Amino acid sequence: MNRPVVELVALGLVLGGCWFVAWLSRRNGAEPDGGYRSRREFGVDIGTLRESVARWTTTTDHREVGILYIVFGTFAALWGGTDAMMMRTELLTPSADIWSAETYNALFTAHGLMMLFFFVTPVFFGIANYFVPLLLEADDMAFPRLNAIGFWLLPPSLFLVRGGLPAQILGQILGLLGFHGDVRRFFWTLHDPELGWTLYTPLSVQTVNPQIDFLLLGLHLSGIATTIGAINFIATILYERGPNVDWSNLDIFSWTILTTSGLVLFAFPLLGSALIMLLLDRNFGTMFYAPVGGDPILWQHLFWFFGHPEVYIIFLPATGLMSFILPKFVGRKLFGFKYIVYSTLAIGVLSFGVWAHHMFVTGLDPRLRASFMAVSIAIAVPSAIKTFNWITTIWSGSVRLTAPMVLCIASIGTFVVGGVTGVFLATIPIDIVYHGTYYVVGHFHMIVMGIIPYTMVAASYFWYPILTGRMYDRQLALFQSVLLVFGSVVTFGTLIAMGLLHLPRRYAVYPPEFAPPQRVATVGAFLIGLSVLLWLYNMLWSYWSGEPVRTADVWGLKRTRQFTREWQWFERRLEERYDIEPTEPEVTRPSSTTVPGEGSPTILRSVEPLLTTIPRIAAAAATGGLVGTMLMSGVLFTATILGVFDLSSFSELAELVGMRGVTLGYLLFLVGGMTTWALLFATLAEFLPGRPRIVTGIAYATIISVGFGLAFYTGQTGLQLLGYLVFVLIAHWFYGVGLSVTFEYVGARWRVER
Numbered sequence: 001m002n003r004p005v006v007e008l009v010a011l012g013l014v015l016g017g018c019w020f021v022a023w024l025s026r027r028n029g030a031e032p033d034g035g036y037r038s039r040r041e042f043g044v045d046i047g048t049l050r051e052s053v054a055r056w057t058t059t060t061d062h063r064e065v066g067i068l069y070i071v072f073g074t075f076a077a078l079w080g081g082t083d084a085m086m087m088r089t090e091l092l093t094p095s096a097d098i099w100s101a102e103t104y105n106a107l108f109t110a111h112g113l114m115m116l117f118f119f120v121t122p123v124f125f126g127i128a129n130y131f132v133p134l135l136l137e138a139d140d141m142a143f144p145r146l147n148a149i150g151f152w153l154l155p156p157s158l159f160l161v162r163g164g165l166p167a168q169i170l171g172q173i174l175g176l177l178g179f180h181g182d183v184r185r186f187f188w189t190l191h192d193p194e195l196g197w198t199l200y201t202p203l204s205v206q207t208v209n210p211q212i213d214f215l216l217l218g219l220h221l222s223g224i225a226t227t228i229g230a231i232n233f234i235a236t237i238l239y240e241r242g243p244n245v246d247w248s249n250l251d252i253f254s255w256t257i258l259t260t261s262g263l264v265l266f267a268f269p270l271l272g273s274a275l276i277m278l279l280l281d282r283n284f285g286t287m288f289y290a291p292v293g294g295d296p297i298l299w300q301h302l303f304w305f306f307g308h309p310e311v312y313i314i315f316l317p318a319t320g321l322m323s324f325i326l327p328k329f330v331g332r333k334l335f336g337f338k339y340i341v342y343s344t345l346a347i348g349v350l351s352f353g354v355w356a357h358h359m360f361v362t363g364l365d366p367r368l369r370a371s372f373m374a375v376s377i378a379i380a381v382p383s384a385i386k387t388f389n390w391i392t393t394i395w396s397g398s399v400r401l402t403a404p405m406v407l408c409i410a411s412i413g414t415f416v417v418g419g420v421t422g423v424f425l426a427t428i429p430i431d432i433v434y435h436g437t438y439y440v441v442g443h444f445h446m447i448v449m450g451i452i453p454y455t456m457v458a459a460s461y462f463w464y465p466i467l468t469g470r471m472y473d474r475q476l477a478l479f480q481s482v483l484l485v486f487g488s489v490v491t492f493g494t495l496i497a498m499g500l501l502h503l504p505r506r507y508a509v510y511p512p513e514f515a516p517p518q519r520v521a522t523v524g525a526f527l528i529g530l531s532v533l534l535w536l537y538n539m540l541w542s543y544w545s546g547e548p549v550r551t552a553d554v555w556g557l558k559r560t561r562q563f564t565r566e567w568q569w570f571e572r573r574l575e576e577r578y579d580i581e582p583t584e585p586e587v588t589r590p591s592s593t594t595v596p597g598e599g600s601p602t603i604l605r606s607v608e609p610l611l612t613t614i615p616r617i618a619a620a621a622a623t624g625g626l627v628g629t630m631l632m633s634g635v636l637f638t639a640t641i642l643g644v645f646d647l648s649s650f651s652e653l654a655e656l657v658g659m660r661g662v663t664l665g666y667l668l669f670l671v672g673g674m675t676t677w678a679l680l681f682a683t684l685a686e687f688l689p690g691r692p693r694i695v696t697g698i699a700y701a702t703i704i705s706v707g708f709g710l711a712f713y714t715g716q717t718g719l720q721l722l723g724y725l726v727f728v729l730i731a732h733w734f735y736g737v738g739l740s741v742t743f744e745y746v747g748a749r750w751r752v753e754r
Contacts, residue, residue, distance in 0.1 A: 069126025112197025137242025160218030256320030414450025439499025625678030697740025
């Protein structure tokens with residue numbers, strides 16, 4: 001199949017669909033109600049078009065530059081996502097019979113570069129451009145013209161990086177028209193590189209493809225643009241804050257943007273230097289990365305010294321959005337604000353000391369490897385601080401399951417999975433075994449897909465009224481959010497499982513026995529793609545025909561006194577433009593208080609009350625877990641007598657601690673029932689379906705029975721398998737009843753505040 005044509009047609013269909021949705025929504029929009037606009041009206045004459053082009057290409061307004069960043073990043077995401085869908089289509093079959101192996105390598109290279117350099121950072125810079133000055137009560141960015149230049153360097157850099165695709169199309173067109181001279185040959189030779197997005201030497205030096213030189217220049221130009229933006233953010237946050245904003249009340253999103261910008265200043269210039277050396281090696285005969293006279297491993301050191309801070313450059317803004325949006329939908333202040341700021345700064349410092357964990361298999365000195373392993377494990381601590389603070393913020397809060405909140409909660413879960421698998425990879429022996437497998441791909445994507453796009457979409461929903469003055473389709477947004485989460489977990493969870501089975505990564509061809517899980521991962525990837533299209537449809541349709549916002553307090557933030565500065569600006573704007581009077585709720589409560597019964601009594605400005613509450617909750621959960629596990633054991637022993645459950649499966653638990661034996665395995669099973677599952681129930685009980693508590697316990701036990709059934713399955717078939725599944729379900733229902741009833745009773749006796 002002709003890959004450039006297919007890719008261009010797929011991208012064209014997506015963009016054409018966007019235009020069709022915009023046209024249809026304008027055509028079918030509601031008529032004005034006599035005073036307040038109900039749909040947008042735009043002229044299409046040449047004069048208006050010329051004015052619009054001039055306005056958007058010369059603007060220095062921070063909000064308009066932010067929108068340009070977001071639109072550009074969304075386009076890059078659609079293009080890079082098309083590459084990903086084509087890759088997953090190839091992996092439906094074990095052999096390379098849809099695309100060639102070379103085409104797969106080109107898609108792999110393009111996907112990584114598009115997502116890392118042209119999607120994530122521009123979108124976060126766009127969000128920051130729009131909202132950081134509003135949060136700082138600043139008039140604009142510190143250097144408005146430089147801000148615009150920083151954006152307008154990105155489109156030419158994207159063209160340089162991806163110019164191979166249009167060049168191939170143009171070469172084919174010239175061939176069809178009968179041109180076969182040097183011009184046609186030039187365009188025909190410019191095809192997308194097949195190096196992998198890491199551009200490892202000496203392959204990237206020795207490959208004869210002029211497009212590689214353009215790619216390196218484009219990446220260098222994008223690095224300059226990003227550095228310009230970072231300098232502007234630092235200057236704005238340091239010197240442009242309003243009189244009511246100081247370091248003590250600076251919002252968490254601005255803190256993360258400040259830290260991210262600091263990382264950019266140190267990381268991207270180094271990447272630029274490494275790219276220049278690579279260009280010199282390719283075109284002027286220097287030997288920086290040559291096997292003789294230089295060192296190919298030098299590229300890996302320079303690239304990953306940039307590359308791992310880059311991971312946190314795209315991760316930290318996501319944590320800032322999470323920390324900013326999450327409290328709004330639980331009705332309480334962010335728990336441990338100062339410690340989240342400290343953890344952000346700690347990540348910024350430690351991120352420059354972990355790059356060589358990407359190089360454990362390159363023959364580094366064992367002492368160096370050990371030091372990088374220690375720092376790589378240590379950097380998990382500030383990330384864990386953020387996670388625990390997010391969970392504590394949710395604890396017993398008044399949770400509203402809006403689309404942004406669903407994405408925030410899901411981000412915590414997927415980030416935990418991605419983070420824990422990363423801790424495993426930080427240990428040298430495990431990394432040596434799994435470094436070249438899909439385990440790394442699953443781990444990486446569980447983070448970069450599991451929290452970064454989630455928080456981007458959550459922010460687009462949360463701030464959509466400010467951006468457009470309209471409201472989106474909330475039901476569609478909720479469905480789209482759940483579909484995005486489900487598709488991500490299916491796709492990247494499957495990749496982790498395949499990696500544990502030692503399936504090598506980066507190959508278009510794989511052993512036939514891995515075809516079923518590869519198909520599952522591909523189905524999950526297409527669910528992600530479908531959810532992205534639904535999000536795009538919702539954004540476009542609602543922009544033209546969404547319900548106009550008639551109050552700035554669309555999320556009820558005044559009720560919990562979390563009506564932050566950007567919403568206050570939006571309220572003033574509505575009043576000035578449409579004469580919409582500010583509204584005040586009848587009842588308000590603080591988002592943080594030390595007075596019991598008012599606001600959020602279990603989340604205090606001090607952590608001392610938690611030191612007494614948490615042990616009692618843990619003890620009540622352990623007691624309930626013991627009762628539930630004993631009841632569950634009775635059912636399992638009955639199943640053993642009937643021959644549908646094998647007690648020897650408990651011995652596999654003992655192997656986790658390096659020993660064998662059914663008795664030891666059962667003791668570990670008992671400990672797990674008293675600790676892991678019981679504490680998880682205590683954490684999630686308020687958010688699980690069912691009232692009274694016994695119904696919640698049964699619902700919880702039904703969910704976890706799936707994992708037990710898979711873990712303790714010993715090959716039963718037919719009626720024996722049916723009996724096994726029935727007894728597993730009944731056993732867990734007994735566990736849920738015992739856990740919930742005991743937990744509720746003990747909690748009441750001990751006066752546990754939850």
